[in-house]
Structure formats: structure tokens, C-alpha cells
Amino acid sequence: MRRAAFIIVALLCAFGGTVPVTFAQLNLQRADDIAPAASASFLPEETQLGRPATYRVTITASQKPLEPPELASPAGLEVSFAGGSTSTAILNGTPMLNTTFNYNVMAQRTGKFTMPAFEVAVGGGRVRVPGAVLTVVPADPNAAPYQPVRAELELPQRDFFAGESIGGRLLVIETPDESPQFVSHVAKTTGAAVVRPSLRTTREQFTIGGQRHEGLVMPVRVTPILEGDLDLGIQILVSVQKNDSPGQRGFGRAQSTVDAKPARIRVLALPRTGRLPGFTGAIGKFTVAQPKLSATEIEAGEPVTLVIGMVGDGNLEGVAAPEMSTAGGWQIYKPTSEFQPDPEDHNSSRGAKVFTYTLIPSRAGLKATPAMPFCYFDPEKRAYVDITIPPLPINVKPSANAPAPTEPEPAKSETPRAEEQPRNVEPAMTGLVEKPGRWVRSPAPPLREWWLLAAECAPPVLLLALWAWRRRRDWLAANPQIIRRRRAHAAARRALARARAAAHKNDRGEFLRASAGALREAASPLDSARAESLTREDVLRLLNGDAGATAVARTVLDSADASNYSPANGPTFEPRTLLPELERAVQTLARRA
Amino acid sequence: MKMTQQTIEGRAREVAAVLSFFLVLLAPQSRAASTPDERFKKASEAYAAGEFADAVYELREMVNEGNFSAAAFHNLGDAEWKVGRHGHAVLAWERALSLDPFSKNTTANLRFARHNARVDAPQLAWHERYSTALPGGWWIVIASAGLWGGVALLTLPRLLGWRRADWHQGVAAALFAIFLLCGPALFGTWKRSQFGVVLEDDVPLRLTPTREAETLVKVTAGEMARVERERGEYFYVRADGDRAGWVRKADFALVWPR
Numbered sequence: 001m002r003r004a005a006f007i008i009v010a011l012l013c014a015f016g017g018t019v020p021v022t023f024a025q026l027n028l029q030r031a032d033d034i035a036p037a038a039s040a041s042f043l044p045e046e047t048q049l050g051r052p053a054t055y056r057v058t059i060t061a062s063q064k065p066l067e068p069p070e071l072a073s074p075a076g077l078e079v080s081f082a083g084g085s086t087s088t089a090i091l092n093g094t095p096m097l098n099t100t101f102n103y104n105v106m107a108q109r110t111g112k113f114t115m116p117a118f119e120v121a122v123g124g125g126r127v128r129v130p131g132a133v134l135t136v137v138p139a140d141p142n143a144a145p146y147q148p149v150r151a152e153l154e155l156p157q158r159d160f161f162a163g164e165s166i167g168g169r170l171l172v173i174e175t176p177d178e179s180p181q182f183v184s185h186v187a188k189t190t191g192a193a194v195v196r197p198s199l200r201t202t203r204e205q206f207t208i209g210g211q212r213h214e215g216l217v218m219p220v221r222v223t224p225i226l227e228g229d230l231d232l233g234i235q236i237l238v239s240v241q242k243n244d245s246p247g248q249r250g251f252g253r254a255q256s257t258v259d260a261k262p263a264r265i266r267v268l269a270l271p272r273t274g275r276l277p278g279f280t281g282a283i284g285k286f287t288v289a290q291p292k293l294s295a296t297e298i299e300a301g302e303p304v305t306l307v308i309g310m311v312g313d314g315n316l317e318g319v320a321a322p323e324m325s326t327a328g329g330w331q332i333y334k335p336t337s338e339f340q341p342d343p344e345d346h347n348s349s350r351g352a353k354v355f356t357y358t359l360i361p362s363r364a365g366l367k368a369t370p371a372m373p374f375c376y377f378d379p380e381k382r383a384y385v386d387i388t389i390p391p392l393p394i395n396v397k398p399s400a401n402a403p404a405p406t407e408p409e410p411a412k413s414e415t416p417r418a419e420e421q422p423r424n425v426e427p428a429m430t431g432l433v434e435k436p437g438r439w440v441r442s443p444a445p446p447l448r449e450w451w452l453l454a455a456e457c458a459p460p461v462l463l464l465a466l467w468a469w470r471r472r473r474d475w476l477a478a479n480p481q482i483i484r485r486r487r488a489h490a491a492a493r494r495a496l497a498r499a500r501a502a503a504h505k506n507d508r509g510e511f512l513r514a515s516a517g518a519l520r521e522a523a524s525p526l527d528s529a530r531a532e533s534l535t536r537e538d539v540l541r542l543l544n545g546d547a548g549a550t551a552v553a554r555t556v557l558d559s560a561d562a563s564n565y566s567p568a569n570g571p572t573f574e575p576r577t578l579l580p581e582l583e584r585a586v587q588t589l590a591r592r593a
Numbered sequence: 594m595k596m597t598q599q600t601i602e603g604r605a606r607e608v609a610a611v612l613s614f615f616l617v618l619l620a621p622q623s624r625a626a627s628t629p630d631e632r633f634k635k636a637s638e639a640y641a642a643g644e645f646a647d648a649v650y651e652l653r654e655m656v657n658e659g660n661f662s663a664a665a666f667h668n669l670g671d672a673e674w675k676v677g678r679h680g681h682a683v684l685a686w687e688r689a690l691s692l693d694p695f696s697k698n699t700t701a702n703l704r705f706a707r708h709n710a711r712v713d714a715p716q717l718a719w720h721e722r723y724s725t726a727l728p729g730g731w732w733i734v735i736a737s738a739g740l741w742g743g744v745a746l747l748t749l750p751r752l753l754g755w756r757r758a759d760w761h762q763g764v765a766a767a768l769f770a771i772f773l774l775c776g777p778a779l780f781g782t783w784k785r786s787q788f789g790v791v792l793e794d795d796v797p798l799r800l801t802p803t804r805e806a807e808t809l810v811k812v813t814a815g816e817m818a819r820v821e822r823e824r825g826e827y828f829y830v831r832a833d834g835d836r837a838g839w840v841r842k843a844d845f846a847l848v849w850p851r
Contacts, residue, residue, distance in 0.1 A: 126698055192809070228797065228811045271712050427705040430698035432640055432671055433664035435632040443661050443688040444849030445729025452733065459741035463748055470752045 034096065036061045036122040038509065040115065042105065042134040049110050049139045051146045054254065055079060055103040058281045061096045062122045069103045069120050069129070076077055076108045077134070082254030083239070102254050105242040107136040147175035149215070149240050151260035152208060155230060156221065161379050161547075163228045164283045165315035165349045170197065170260065172238055178215045181239040181253070184381065190233035190262060192226040221349060223315065224267040234260040258297040270377055276384045278322045278373030284314015284349065286376050288387045293369070297395040300364045306357040306387060314376070315352050317341075321355040322374040324391070330370055331360040331510075484525055485593050491521040492586055499582065503575040509563055511575040515582050516560040519553055522589035537559065542589060549554055549585035552578060607781055629660040636668060636763045645675035663693035670702060679710050680792035680814030687790060687817075687848045698839075706815055715788060715817040715835050724781030732778045737771030789830065789847040796845070798838025800828035809838045820847065 037061060043054045059066060065086060074077040084101040107113060117131040155168040157354035172180040186197040198219040205214050207383065214355060216238075225229055271439050291310035300306050310316065322334040335357045341571075342350040375384045446452045476483055495518035502511035517531075523542045524531035536557040543550045627635075652669040666689035673682035674819070683706050689699045707714055717725070717815035724732065746765040750757050787803035794814045802824045812818065812832055822829035829844055831837040 174808055179669075190807075226810050228808050272713075303824075427701065427708045429671065429702050430676065431697070431707045432637055432668045435664060437662045437664040438662050439629055440692065441659060442850075443666065444694055444786065444851075445733060447729070447733075447783060447786065448851070456737060459737075461743070462753075465745065466752045467748070526639070 009440040012289055012296060024497060033063045034489070036127045038120060038122075038127045038129040040132045041130050042115075042132050045133070046137060047107070048143070049107060049136055051139070052065065052242065053114060053134060055083070055105045055106065055132065055134075057096070058098065058100045059100075059105075059120060059122060059127060060098045060131075062536060063094070063096060064123065065097060066099045066120070069118065071103065072116065072118070074113050074115065076111070077113045078104075078106045078108065080104045082256075084435045094500070104254055105218070109304070110136045110138050112136075112263070121518045134503065148256060149173060149180045149238060149258060151179045151234070151236055151238075151258045153220070153263040154206075155232075155263050155265060156207075159268055159344055160224055161268050161270055161279060161283055161377065163270070163315060163318075164224065164379050165317075166222045166224070166265075168220050168222055169206075170218040170220050170236070171213070171235065172206065172218070172258070173208070173213045174215040177243050178240040178549055179243065179254075181241055181371050183216060183218055183238050184236035186218070186220070186567045187235050188233065189235050189259070191230045192224065192228075193230060194223040194225065194515075195234065196223075197222045199333055204232050222234040225270040226267070228265045230267050231262040232263050232265065233262040233514065236260065254405075271382070272383050276373070276375040276386050278388065279375050279377070279384065280320040282310075282314060282316070282319040282376035284312055284316065284376065285378060285380075286310050286312030286314060286316070286387065288389065290376060291389055291392055292532045293392050296393065298361065298398065299397050300361050300399045301360050301397070303360045303491055304394065306359055306369060306392070307358070308372075309352060310355070312376075315349070316328075316351045316353050319353060319376075321357075322372050324357060324359075324370055329362045329366050331361075331362055332357040333585050340575050361394075361396040362398050366394065366396040440490050448581060481525065487519050487591065488524045488531065492518045492590060495496055495521055496583065496586055499575075500579065503579045508573075508575055511578075514565050515556045515578070517588065518582070522586045522593070524592050525593035526589065533552065539589075543585060546585070546588050548581060549588045552581035553585050556582060629655055629658075629662075629665075632663075632664060633659075633665060633668070636661050636672070640668065640672055641673075645672050647671040649676055649678075659740055661688075661692070663689045663699070665689075666692065667696065667702070670706075672701070674702075674706065676816075678792075680790055680794075682706055683710075683815040683817075684790040684792065684846050684848065690725075690814075691785075691848060692728060707833045710813060710815040712813055712816045713743060715819075718784070720777040720781035721785050722781070724778040724785060727778070729782040729785075732775050734784055736772050736775035736779055737773060739768045739770075743768035743772065766821070766851060786847075786849045787819045787821070788817055789820055789828070789845050791818065791828075791844065792831075792846055793841070793844050794839055798830070798832075798836060798840055799827075800838065802829070802839040806839065811837065812840075817848075 006446075031091045038057065038059045040055070040057045042392045043056055047053045054349075057069065068081055068084055071079055080103065082102045084099060086100075087098045089096050089098065090499045093540075106329065111369050113134045113136065115132045115134070117129060119128050121127075150173050151169045152173065153168060154171055155166060160166055170186065172183060174180060183201055184195075186195070199214050201218045203214070204217045205212060206217065207213070220234075222232065236258050238256055238258055239253060241253050267349045287310070289311065293309075294305040303339075310319070317339045324330075324332050328510045337353055337355050340354075362382045371391045372389035374388055375386050377383075378385050474478050495514050499511050499514035499518055502508075502514055519539050520531040520534045523534055523539045527534060527538060528540070536554075539553055539557060540550055543553055559573070632651050632655045636648045636655070638647075639651060640646035648674040651670065652665055652672060655665060656669065666685045668687035670682045670689060672680075673685055681705065686699050686703045686706065690696060690703065693699065703714075726736075743765040746761050746768065749755065749763055783818055791812045791814055795806040796814075797810045798810050798812060799808075800809055816832055817830040818830035818840075820828045824839075826842050827838065827839040828842060830840050830845065
């Protein structure tokens with residue numbers, strides 16, 4: 001009994017001691033009781049000038065993912081975000097996140113740099129991230145400068161053709177200070193080409209410029225689009241591991257953006273000469289397997305499938321199916337194609353493509369499928385290679401439902417004629433022209449010459465002038481008094497001029513004749529009679545109201561009559577004294593007309 | 594006496610200076626005095642003697658002086674081809690053909706040049722092909738005659754008081770039809786004025802009109818392209834296959850110079 005009590009007491013003691021320890025080990029606290037915490041440090045805490053360091057911030061026990069905090073870096077210290085990582089732990093069934101943010105740090109001078117403490121929002125509260133100190137000492141003069149990882153695009157050394165699929169390698173080179181771990185993103189920066197990186201990356205040793213290197217190798221496929229000199233630039237996002245000292249692996253990891261040295265290639269256009277029929281864009285080296293027919297004996301109207309397999313190295317994925325001639329009694333549907341990449345490397349240019357044609361014979365008696373011209377361009381030989389699909393023997397029988405009449409075979413001639421090749425005449429240059437011909441001022445048509453514009457304007461101007469002339473003529477014909485008035489005015493002016501001349505010569509007789517004529521001509525539009533028919537009274541009547549003009553007209557007309565009928569009783573007045581009044585009388589009559 | 598001697602010497606120097614001046618003035622005139630016909634003949638003789646460079650020199654000088662003829666351009670094209678300037682040869686033949694589109698020899702030479710230089714003839718729109726049937730100047734004359742002849746036939750009888758006749762309207766309708774038929778040809782002629790020829794081999798078409806701009810594609814001597822824009826020393830051209838870019842004016846020449 002005592003023994004049993006001892007065992008019970010011993011067991012209780014054992015349990016009493018181990019259970020709390022076990023619970024303490026399991027950390028079976030409530031998740032809500034665990035407060036988030038943060039820490040910060042430089043790795044390493046002391047570094048040489050010119051060598052990078054890592055500033056690491058770790059925040060534990062957050063329940064949600066965190067955004068990287070923005071840092072207020074001290075002067076003389078370059079800080080850039082270099083990625084982060086998150087791990088999950090389950091506490092009492094509640095997932096808790098531990099987040100680490102890495103920053104690349106590069107000092108511009110020696111000394112001590114203190115990253116100040118700051119606060120981070122975690123959940124509903126704020127967590128204080130303590131400060132950290134980095135000591136930067138002068139660089140070792142014997143040590144090599146810091147070398148980040150670099151990248152190069154390795155392509156074959158030859159000229160390429162537009163549309164060709166070029167296999168190359170993207171080499172991410174390890175340095176004593178950084179070791180590439182994996183490539184997370186590849187992007188083309190310059191060059192008219194399509195770049196397709198492989199999903200698989202291997203760590204290999206390779207030689208660049210006679211020197212052996214180690215690093216990551218990523219196969220890439222490059223397809224230039226345009227001809228010309230092409231500078232192909234590639235940028236990668238690579239995760240690197242930073243060494244503590246040259247050659248000694250450390251634990252710092254960061255993401256780096258690396259620009260590969262641009263690869264210069266020369267891209268040529270596919271030659272136009274020597275292009276064979278049936279070229280559908282295939283560039284590389286290909287072989288065509290024996291075409292297969294789904295049946296060798298069918299009825300007219302019954303579909304048959306023709307399968308053509310093409311294997312090789314090149315831009316097989318983008319090659320279009322060759323066209324088959326519809327002549328010869330076959331109805332051909334649009335073919336389908338299927339590309340199968342190399343199973344060992346999906347990114348290689350090797351592969352197979354299968355074209356499937358569906359053909360329907362429209363009549364019985366057909367003995368073969370139509371030939372199909374097909375070729376590809378070999379970039380190494382720089383020539384087109386003929387891979388025409390030959391006709392395949394097949395027997396097309398009349399349809400059981402609707403027998404189709406067989407095509408009568410052409411009568412066989414005794415002497416078969418060789419098929420004539422179409423004549424292909426090479427163009428040739430002709431000789432000189434012996435005579436110079438007509439010389440002109442410009443080889444261009446006179447589209448922009450000023451004289452052309454002038455010549456084009458001449459006909460409408462001429463027609464407008466003609467139209468205006470016609471209008472005036474019609475108007476004058478409709479208004480004859482205007483012509484009469486103008487003629488009378490002109491005659492009056494002429495007679496008045498004669499009168500002035502006679503006055504200057506003091507020729508009284510001529511002065512009287514001219515003056516009387518001027519008065520009659522000026523008065524004629526006011527009367528229906530002609531000028532020479534107007535009497536003395538007619539003129540005086542028309543001058544009615546103007547005493548001075550009437551007086552001088554009376555004097556002139558009376559003197560003229562007297563001079564006409566009795567020359568002995570010549571006028572006694574001085575012509576020059578009468579001239580101003582006479583001119584006024586003529587003007588008065590002209591105005592009234 | 595001494596003064597007199599000095600005066601005579603001075604006069605002699607003046608006379609010599611005046612004579613030299615006139616000799617200098619007359620020298621280029623006497624060289625330029627050779628007529629275009631004489632230059633043409635001289636170039637033909639040089640070509641026949643195998644002196645192709647001399648033939649090119651004579652013909653180019655003649656053209657630079659503003660003397661153009663279809664025959665001169667044809668022969669210039671032949672000589673340029675012989676000295677290996679294929680782009681210039683195509684340019685000369687294109688100009689010859691624009692002056693004389695009926696010339697079978699020039700057409701054959703252009704075909705020969707494009708076959709050897711492995712370039713295609715330019716892709717012309719239908720109205721551009723239509724306009725090549727006659728020289729550009731002819732279309733203008735025919736269109737003008739058609740339009741104004743028709744207008745005159747409709748208006749002149751009325752203006753001049755002639756007796757109207759049915760044939761007036763018939764001929765006027767025919768002339769208007771001729772004018773309308775000339776419309777597409779005139780448009781095509783205008784569009785063809787944008788064509789030019791690449792003069793040198795491997796001429797880069799650049800992304801921007803600058804010397805250091807990225808090369809988009811290169812074009813071959815003798816290729817024809819359409820000028821779409823002009824900026825400084827560069828044309829923006831578009832060749833067949835939608836290849837477009839800026840090209841230096843020194844490497845490109847319009848068939849119909851502006």
C-alpha cells in the first residue's frame with residue numbers, strides 16, 4: 001500500500017514538473033497575448049567603403065501581410081529596397097506572419113551611420129523598429145572593387161534573316177561578391193525582335209572571351225522582325241546572394257536588376273531571287289516525312305485525310321501550311337496544323353509539325369493526289385530548299401450512290417511530246433538614244449509653274465470679258481438715246497474745238513459756223529430732229545431759262561444766218577469775247593441732254 | 594621724258610589688266626558656249642569609247658544646267674549604270690520615262706535594273722497607273738482643253754450671237770467627258786510627284802530625323818519610296834512593304850524635283 005502511494009506521489013511529481021515545461025516548450029499561449037515586435041540590423045555591421053551592406057528589418061507576429069516601410073536614410077548612405085520575405089507560424093491555431101524586409105545599402109563615405117528608429121503600423125497598433133548602426137571603414141587598397149553579377153546574351157556569330165528563330169543563351173555571371181540564385185523576370189529593352197526565355201535555368205561553367213566563368217544559363221530564342229543592324233538589349237531581375245567577403249558565401253539575399261550587354265546582330269532580308277513556289281515562311285533545316293493517306297481506295301465524294309509531318313530545327317511553330325492546288329478534280333479544305341516541341345527542351349527550336357488536309361475527289365478515275373509545292377529557306381546555305389510533296393497514288397472509284405462519269409483519258413499519241421518549259425527571258429539593258437530629242441525646262445510636269453496658272457486663268461477671263469461686252473452691247477441696243485447723246489456730245493466737243501481754233505485765228509466766219517454747229521449738236525439729244533435740222537427757235541427754246549446762254553446763242557445763230565445769206569454784212573463782234581459764253585451755253589445744253 | 598616713259602608703262606599695265614579681266618570674263622562663256630546638242634553628242638561618243646565616267650560627267654553637267662530631255666536622261670541612266678551607281682541610274686531612267694512614257698527602251702532598262710538590283714517596281718494605285726499612260730503635261734493640256742472647250746462651246750454661240758446647233762452640245766458633252774476622264778490621271782500625276790529613288794545601297798530609314806537615330810530598316814539603291822513629310826535635311830518616306838522612316842536628302846532624290 002505504501003509502495004503504491006509512493007508510485008502515485010512519484011508520478012504526480014513527474015507530471016507536475018514536466019507538464020509546465022512541456023507547455024512552456026509548446027508556447028501554448030493565446031495568440032492575442034503575443035504582441036508584434038520588430039528588430040533591425042545591418043549585415044555586416046562593419047563594412048568597407050565601396051562594398052554594399054544589407055539593412056534588414058524583421059517584424060514578428062503580425063496577422064496580416066505588411067507593406068515595406070519607407071526609410072529616412074541618413075546623409076551619405078544610399079538605401080534601396082531589395083525585396084522581402086514572409087514566413088508563417090501557427091500559434092494556438094492562429095496563423096502569425098514573420099516578415100523580413102531587405103534593403104541594399106551603399107555608403108558614400110567612411111564613418112558611423114545610424115538608421116533612426118521608426119514606427120510601423122501593424123494591425124491596429126504601431127510597432128517601434130529600433131535604430132541600427134553601420135560602421136564604414138576605409139577600403140582595403142589591396143582588395144578588388146565590388147563586382148555585382150552581370151549578364152550577357154550569347155548568340156551564334158553569323159548573319160541572320162528576318163523571321164529566323166535563333167537559339168541563344170542568357171548568361172548570368174557569378175562574381176566573387178555576388179552569386180546569382182535564380183532569374184525571376186526577363187524583358188527586352190531594345191531591338192526589333194521577339195525574345196522568348198526558357199523556363200529552365202541551370203548552373204553551369206562557361207567561357208566568355210577566353211575566360212571561364214560560372215553562373216546561371218538560361219536558353220533564349222530570338223526572332224528578329226526587321227532587317228538591318230540590330231542592338232538587342234535584355235534586362236533581367238535576378239535574385240543574388242551576397243558574399244560576406246570575396247568567395248565566402250554569406251546569408252544576405254537581394255533582388256538586382258541587371259542589364260545585359262546589348263548583342264549586335266545583322267539581320268538580312270530573305271533573298272528574292274531563287275525563291276521557289278510554296279514558300280510559307282519556313283526558315284531553318286527541315287525534313288518532311290513520307291505523307292500518309294487515310295485510304296488508298298475511296299469513292300468519289302468520299303473524304304480522305306492526308307497527313308504531312310515536318311521535323312527540323314527552325315521557326316517551325318510559325319510555319320503556315322503549304323497550299324494545295326484545287327485543280328485536278330479535288331476539293332481541298334483548309335488544313336489544320338499541330339506543333340509539337342522537342343520533348344527534352346520545350347524552348348529549343350527543334351520540333352515537329354503535322355499538317356492535316358482533308359481532300360474530297362469530285363469524280364471517279366483520279367489516280368493521285370495533287371502535288372503540293374513546298375520549300376524552306378536554309379539560312380546557312382542561304383538558299384531555298386525544295387521539299388515539294390509529291391502526288392500520292394490513290395484509286396477513286398465511282399460512287400455507289402451516284403456514279404460519277406469518269407473523265408475520258410486523253411488519246412495517247414505515238415510520239416509523246418516533251419512538256420514545254422515556259423520561256424523565261426532575262427531582262428537586258430538597251431543601248432543609247434542617238435538623238436537628243438526635244439529639250440524641256442524640267443523633267444516634272446508643270447504642276448507648280450506660274451505660267452500654267454496664268455494659262456488656266458486666261459480662258460475664264462476671256463469668257464468673262466466676252467460676256468461683259470455682250471451685255472453692254474445689248475444694253476446700248478435697248479437704249480439708243482444714249483448712243484445719240486454720246487455722239488451729239490462728241491460732235492459738239494469737236495465743233496467747239498473748231499470754234500476755239502477759229503477764235504484764236506480771229507476767223508469770224510469759221511467761228512460762226514463751228515459755234516452754230518456746236519449749239520445744234522449739243523441741243524440735238526433734247527429734240528427728236530437731227531442736229532442740222534434744228535432751227536434757231538428750236539435751240540433758243542431748249543435754252544429757255546438761261547438768259548446769258550440764250551443771248552449768246554441768239555447772237556451766234558443770227559450772225560451765222562446773216563453770214564450765210566448776206567456775206568457782205570459780216571459779223572462785227574470779237575470771237576474771243578463770245579467764246580466763254582458760248583462754251584457755257586453748249587455745256588448747259590449738254591447737261592440738259 | 595622720264596615722266597612720259599612712266600606714263601606709257603602705266604598705260605600698258607592698265608591695258609593688260611583690262612584685257613585680262615575680259616579674258617577671265619569670256620573664259621567660262623566660251624566653255625559654256627557648247628550647246629546641249631553638242632554635249633549630248635560628246636557624251637554619246639565618250640560612252641561608245643568606254644569612257645563611262647566622262648559620259649556621266651557631260652550628261653550630268655548638261656542636266657545641271659537645266660537642259661532636260663528624255664534621251665539625255667536615258668543615256669545618263671545607261672552611263673550611271675555602267676559606273677555602278679545603280680540608284681542614280683534608276684533615277685535617271687524614271688525621269689526619262691516621265692518625259693517619254695512611250696519609250697520601250699527606258700522601260701526595258703528599268704526592268705533590267707530592278708531585276709539585277711533585286712528590287713520591285715513601286716506599287717502604284719490605279720489612278721497612278723492610269724496617269725502613266727501619257728506624260729504629265731499632256732494630261733494638263735487635255736483636261737484644260739476639255740473643260741474650257743466645253744464651256745466655250747456652250748457659251749460662245751450665245752455671247753457672239755451665233756446660231757445654235759445640236760453639234761455644239763454634243764461636242765461640249767464629249768469635251769466635258771474628256772475632262773472628267775482626265776481627273777483621275779491628274780490626281781495620279783500629283784500623287785506620283787511624291788515618288789523618289791534611293792540613291793545609295795543600305796540607306797538606313799531612321800526613327801527620327803537625326804543622324805544618331807535608331808535605324809529601323811535599310812533600303813537598297815534603286816528602291817522607290819513615297820515622300821510623306823519633310824523636315825530639315827530629312828524626308829519621311831514609305832517604301833513597299835510599309836517600311837517607313839526618315840532618310841537623309843543626300844541619299845534620296847525625288848523623280849520630279851521641286
